[in-house]
Amino acid sequence: MSIRRKTVISEENLVALLQSKDERGFSILYDNYSSALYGVISKIVRSEEIASDVMQDAFVKIWKNIESYNRTKGTLFTWILNVARNTAIDKVRSQEFIQTQQNQDIENFVNVIDSQQSSSFDIDAIGLKKLVTKLRPEHQQIVDLLYFQGYTQSEVAEEYGIPLGTVKTRIKSAITHLRELFVGIAFLILKFFW
Amino acid sequence: MNTEAYIASGILESYVLGIATEEEVLVVEKLAQEHPEIQQEIVLIQEALEAYALTHETEVPTELKSKVMAAIAREASDNHEEKIEEEAFVKPLYPPKKPAGMSLWAIAASALLVLSLAGNWLLFGRWKNTEEQVAVLESKNLQVAQQNQVLKASYQQEVGILQSGLFQAVALKGQPIAPEAKVMVYWNKQNSEVYVASLQLPTVPAGKQYQLWAIVDGKPVDAGMIENDTLLLKMKSFPKASAFAVSLETKGGSTTEAGPKGDIFVMGAV
Structure with missing residues (x-):
């Protein structure tokens, strides 16, 4: 290491x-x-x-x-x-x-x-990783699809058979959850890094 | 516009995730400029995703950095080469002229070259000079810093003496020969230690030195020589004294038997 x-x-x-x-x-x-x-x-x-x-x-x-x-x-x-x-x-x-x-x-x-x-x-020391597991699975999935797989919203809707409107609300609430989980800690981390 | 509803619509999340359409991006960026609360919301969403990305931090193979830096260096030099190629491509447009003896241009160029060389020589000399000056200044700077440290240490020591409460301070005042002169004597009556500090005496002439005297039973007793440029100096110890004085003596000083031979510069009673 x-x-x-x-x-x-x-x-x-x-x-x-x-x-x-x-x-x-x-x-x-x-x-x-x-x-x-x-x-x-x-x-x-x-x-x-x-x-x-x-x-x-x-x-x-x-x-x-x-x-x-x-x-x-x-x-x-x-x-x-x-x-x-x-x-x-x-x-x-x-x-x-x-x-x-x-x-x-x-x-x-x-x-x-x-x-x-x-x-x-490093991050594990702060327990940030564990926080990810607190995300609801459908929220983590949608963020990962969009953020890491480069899916478009309509691709998600198509592949998972959910209406586009649901995809949009799910993105919104997934990120809201991420924010609740991370923002305070992210602030600390970023301060720590800079 | 209703910014709350706009924020609630989820468009900002799409924007930050990079999945908004080009038109949406333009609108978001325009609105973000106009409405600080929208800009603020975008920053918060970015921070959440940054934190999420940080949860995926992975140790990077050590050799990767040199590869990445090499790739960047290649890119930097490629750019450079492209520029050079462009220049090379442009040049042939001018028909090459035949060399025709010493043309006027060649003479002018030679003259310029000579001027330029002379100029370089001059500037080089000045540059050397400047370098030397910088070196001198740097060493002076160092000296000042050292002096400053010594000053600070003595000052702290003097403050320590004053704060200990064990010392009696005796101010020696300037005598007619040097009315502006001043010296502080700190005298510890418990252990008889005597210090001089805050010396404000005229510059010592060559071959001379200041000497401290303690007046014991009405007679001056040698209390030690004062080194030049000292800030705080421990002198000889006295269990009793009625006054202190400083005289200017020939280097090495006078003895108690002979008494002070030179002028008394400062004096003060206990």
């Missing part, structure tokens, strides 16, 4: 470094966020090897598009999470990915994911 090296820097200063294409900024970005990004990417692509590739692609995308990041619209973390998520989802939907994954044993998948989950750290 490696020691977490986080650099304390204000988000404003980090953004300035990144937008001036300073490689030090990207190094700090990596140190501060890689475990979260890698976790999300792994959850989507379900393969360590592909997760590493996607991680590289995601950082290159961040490099190329950082000028378009606008602080008034949201936090840097949300923005890079979305870049990583979209890169991973694009990968999963690519023809090449579908072909290689068909040859893989489903059992293996589960093992890979389990081992990855158990290697995560």
Whole structure:
């Protein structure tokens, strides 16, 4: 288990470094966020090897598009999470990915994911992970489908045979629950990280 | 507009999840600018999803960082090369001229080169100079910091003496030869310790030194030499004394038998 090296820097200063294409900024970005990004990417692509590739692609995308990041619209973390998520989802939907994954044993998948989950750290100390289990299953499912699988609302409605209106209300209440569970703690964590 | 109803509609969640349509995104962003409460709601939803993402934190393979940084470095240099290629592509548009002896341009260029070299030389010299000045300033800065520390330590010691309640403070006042001069003597009557502090004496001439005297039974007794530039100094101990004085003596000072030979600069009765 490696020691977490986080650099304390204000988000404003980090953004300035990144937008001036300073490689030090990207190094700090990596140190501060890689475990979260890698976790999300792994959850989507379900393969360590592909997760590493996607991680590289995601950082290159961040490099190329950082000028378009606008602080008034949201936090840097949300923005890079979305870049990583979209890169991973694009990968999963690519023809090449579908072909290689068909040859893989489903059992293996589960093992890979389990081992990855158990290697995560830090957060468990605060018990945040346990909180996830408090989410109602249908809420967790809908957030995961939308957030990690890149489903559209109508795809969810279609695949699970529920009306689109229900999907929308379920999203709303799922996130409301997430907020109730996390926001106080998230604030603490983010303060801790920065 | 009814922002509460808008917030309740669930559109902001879709927006943050990245599943809103392009039109919806435009509307959300416009409304967020106009209504702080909508912007606030978006931030809260983002934070909830950030926290959710954090629950998935996974240890990253150690070698991945160097790969990622290398990918970025490649990207950075690719961009650079593209620019160079663009330039290279533009250049052939100008027909290359035949070299025709020493053209006027060549002479002008040579002159400019010479000027530029001279300029560089000059600037290099100045730069060296500046570097040296910076080094000098840095070392001065260090000295000041050290002095400051010493000052602080003595000051704290002096405050300690004053606060201990064991010392009697005796203010030695300037004599006609130096009316502005001042010295504080702290005298512990329990253990007879004597300290001098807060020295405000004229600069010591070369070969001279200040000496403290205790007046015991009407006679000056040598109480020790005062080192130059001290802030707080322990002197000889006296169980009794009626006054203290400082005189300027030749280096090394005078003896009790001979008494003070130089002028008395400050004096104060206990």
